[in-house]
Amino acid sequence: MQAVAIDASRLESILAKHKGEEGALISVLQEVQGEFGYVPKEAIERIADTLKLFPCQVYGVVTFYSQFYLTPRGRNTVRVCRGTACHVRGGRSVLRAAEQILGISEGDTTEDYKFTLETVACLGACALGPVIVVNGKYFGKTNPRRMETILKQYD
């Protein structure tokens, strides 16, 4: 996927509020991600400069917390369960269908940034397997044919 240039002035206006605040790293990262949808790699050095940290410290925090992303995300996030209960009911074929329909592999985002496809260990609704979640909405007893219908609902 191609890198997207960020609007530096939007980044600078966030950083201006936190100059020298070493303890503000998480808040700054949340604000940056809120603004851009992810933490752009080119922002890491500027964040480090502003908070008087090393870039590796900023990078370490971004990669430690699963809430932060280093690449642009799709407008819609599709999570397919890979847990055992879903697996035995055909979860793997549901994942394959999602990959085929979207033209991406798990962990990837479509070229038009419409979808990001992820897998999770369990979505906590095992009795309804195979389960997927799109933008927080649960769909139970899914199958490859239903995937197309479900995904068509999202722009």
Ligand code: FES
């Ligand atoms: S194993 Fe899929 S929801 Fe629990």
